[in-house]
Amino acid sequence: MTFFTVVVRGLIRRPVRTGLTLLGISIGIGAVVTLVGMSWGYEKSIGKQLDVIGIDVVVSNMSGGLMPKVFDETLQDKVAALPKVADTTTVLMLMLSIEDAPMMMVSGREWGGFTWEKLEVLEGRLPKDDKEFAVVLGKLAAEVLKKKVGDTVQIEADELPVVGIVDGHAVVENGAVILSLSVLQEISSNQGKVNFIDVRVPEGTPEKEVMELCETVNGLFPEGRAKLASEVVGTSQGYRLARAMSWSTSLLAIIVGVLGVMNTMLMTVFERTHEIGILLAVGWKRRRILYMVLCESALLGFLGGVTGVGLGALGLKILEFTPAIRGLLEPDLSPKLLLTSVAIAVVVGVVSGLYPGWRSSRLSPSRALNL
Amino acid sequence: MNEASKGVGSVVYEARGLKKNYDGGQVAALRGVDFDIREGEFVAIVGPSGCGKSTLLQMLGSLDKPSEGSLSYRGRLISALEDPSDYRSTEIGFVFQSFHLLPTFTVSENVQIPMFETGLSRGEREVRAHELLVSVGLSHRLKHFPSELSGGERQRVAIARSLANRPSVLLADEPTGNLDSENAAHVVELLLKLHQELGMTLVLVTHDLGIAALATRTIRMKDGRVVDETTPLTHAS
Numbered sequence: 001m002t003f004f005t006v007v008v009r010g011l012i013r014r015p016v017r018t019g020l021t022l023l024g025i026s027i028g029i030g031a032v033v034t035l036v037g038m039s040w041g042y043e044k045s046i047g048k049q050l051d052v053i054g055i056d057v058v059v060s061n062m063s064g065g066l067m068p069k070v071f072d073e074t075l076q077d078k079v080a081a082l083p084k085v086a087d088t089t090t091v092l093m094l095m096l097s098i099e100d101a102p103m104m105m106v107s108g109r110e111w112g113g114f115t116w117e118k119l120e121v122l123e124g125r126l127p128k129d130d131k132e133f134a135v136v137l138g139k140l141a142a143e144v145l146k147k148k149v150g151d152t153v154q155i156e157a158d159e160l161p162v163v164g165i166v167d168g169h170a171v172v173e174n175g176a177v178i179l180s181l182s183v184l185q186e187i188s189s190n191q192g193k194v195n196f197i198d199v200r201v202p203e204g205t206p207e208k209e210v211m212e213l214c215e216t217v218n219g220l221f222p223e224g225r226a227k228l229a230s231e232v233v234g235t236s237q238g239y240r241l242a243r244a245m246s247w248s249t250s251l252l253a254i255i256v257g258v259l260g261v262m263n264t265m266l267m268t269v270f271e272r273t274h275e276i277g278i279l280l281a282v283g284w285k286r287r288r289i290l291y292m293v294l295c296e297s298a299l300l301g302f303l304g305g306v307t308g309v310g311l312g313a314l315g316l317k318i319l320e321f322t323p324a325i326r327g328l329l330e331p332d333l334s335p336k337l338l339l340t341s342v343a344i345a346v347v348v349g350v351v352s353g354l355y356p357g358w359r360s361s362r363l364s365p366s367r368a369l370n371l
Numbered sequence: 372m373n374e375a376s377k378g379v380g381s382v383v384y385e386a387r388g389l390k391k392n393y394d395g396g397q398v399a400a401l402r403g404v405d406f407d408i409r410e411g412e413f414v415a416i417v418g419p420s421g422c423g424k425s426t427l428l429q430m431l432g433s434l435d436k437p438s439e440g441s442l443s444y445r446g447r448l449i450s451a452l453e454d455p456s457d458y459r460s461t462e463i464g465f466v467f468q469s470f471h472l473l474p475t476f477t478v479s480e481n482v483q484i485p486m487f488e489t490g491l492s493r494g495e496r497e498v499r500a501h502e503l504l505v506s507v508g509l510s511h512r513l514k515h516f517p518s519e520l521s522g523g524e525r526q527r528v529a530i531a532r533s534l535a536n537r538p539s540v541l542l543a544d545e546p547t548g549n550l551d552s553e554n555a556a557h558v559v560e561l562l563l564k565l566h567q568e569l570g571m572t573l574v575l576v577t578h579d580l581g582i583a584a585l586a587t588r589t590i591r592m593k594d595g596r597v598v599d600e601t602t603p604l605t606h607a608s
Contacts, residue, residue, distance in 0.1 A: 001476075012475075
């Protein structure tokens with residue numbers, strides 16, 4: 001028999017209660033995995049999109065919601081004239097409800113810009129020119145909207161024909177409705193406005209020089225920011241709000257978990273007062289009693305964490321295929337998230353066991369034996 | 372505590388003016404008790420219910436602290452021990468009237484429980500538990516749970532557990548109190564064997580004057596005081 005055996009016996013003596021507590025922690029950790037996985041997944045998906053397109057610097061005004069505020073497209077000429085700028089293109093990106101889909105990315109792209117380059121046409125074609133009132137759908141967007149080439153898509157008050165289905169090689173690209181910038185500006189009443197200037201720098205430009213370029217752009221565009229592509233999502237206020245909400249909801253789930261485990265451990269300690277008295281009477285040190293209770297609650301947390309990670313992963317998979325999410329992001333199920341979640345569960349266990357453990361270690365052996 | 376340091380016949384316990392009050396002094400369980408217990412003695416503490424004999428034994432086992440007076444173990448105040456768990460773990464073994472076995476652990480595991488504080492390896496713990504259970508005649512019950520044993524068998528497991536860390540003193544609180552006469556006789560025989568063969572100091576609280584008559588000395592208590600001490604000589608007279 002090892003000390004671990006003693007710890008396990010402490011938990012399995014009340015299997016139903018232990019099981020219910022495990023379920024409670026699992027649901028809490030499952031919520032953490034799902035919410036944070038969505039938030040991290042959004043960041044990762046946008047990052048991958050920028051990487052696939054080959055954008056080095058993004059100029060935008062991220063102070064709005066999930067999508068940045070629009071600004072005058074003439075800024076592009078000033079940015080393009082700067083040294084160390086190889087290429088620029090403008091984008092008007094909107095989150096709109098399209099037919100039955102509650103939220104879709106609608107991407108109006110400057111005709112001829114490099115954001116069209118990586119789109120691989122699977123069916124049909126790309127718009128003929130910047131004046132054609134037509135859209136191409138990313139392959140996931142086509143699935144979500146159940147559209148094929150020749151159908152029409154209603155955007156705001158206009159119906160536009162679908163002329164092509166494309167593979168953009170990133171979830172966000174494949175989940176988007178893509179059309180020419182001027183058409184989207186017209187149908188969304190944003191004439192002359194964009195909300196992104198995507199910038200490419202010459203290959204091999206040192207990061208320091210790219211940072212200097214960002215600083216120069218910031219001087220030209222005080223209300224917005226030029227950011228390295230890798231940093232752009234993290235600076236979005238909308239994203240930060242969503243991330244804060246996911247963590248605060250997770251925190252709530254964690255607090256509920258702490259209270260659940262603490263309640264279980266307190267009940268266990270109350271029930272086992274006599275047993276703890278025996279352990280003290282046969283010479284166990286108080287710190288071993290404390291350690292035993294902490295190990296029990298940590299094990300409870302660990303098992304709840306592992307189960308919770310499984311539940312959360314399942315939740316993310318289900319969400320990934322819901323129409324509201326599909327094509328907007330690829331949920332993050334990275335080892336970092338899974339390990340963080342299990343670590344949180346173990347910490348929840350340990351924290352929850354502190355008070356019951358302290359209480360049990362302070363018992364008077366003679367009184368405990370007489371109970 | 373090694374054998375050489377104990378010295379044959381040296382004082383193991385020394386109680387002076389020992390008092391114990393409960394409920395803020397409303398209840399006096401001990402009202403000033405003085406005695407010495409020497410190495411290798413078998414001392415029986417007898418007296419009517421509520422006379423304070425179990426309270427006294429709990430103090431000897433450092434399960435409770437005196438309200439007044441002093442109680443020393445081999446010259447060291449028990450109440451001043453830095454860590455009484457060391458004393459409980461290695462110096463004494465405790466046998467209780469109601470066995471106090473852990474119900475979710477097997478017989479062998481119950482015996483191993485006190486050994487966690489001694490740094491023995493898992494294998495050493497298992498071997499020693501097996502040896503102890505053989506010595507109390509329970510080698511066939513290693514994997515059983517306490518609920519599957521008779522009262523006498525449970526008490527023999529408790530005795531084996533009390534010997535887990537090879538103590539020099541055995542404290543027994545009414546060890547036959549919950550047993551029928553046959554099982555009680557087996558348990559007493561076992562305790563006597565430990566006292567005689569291993570030279571353990573045995574302090575036993577009992578109602579049973581027949582068992583007390585087997586002791587080398589009997590301390591008789593009444594109303595929280597020692598009222599009489601008898602030795603084999605006075606027994607004989």
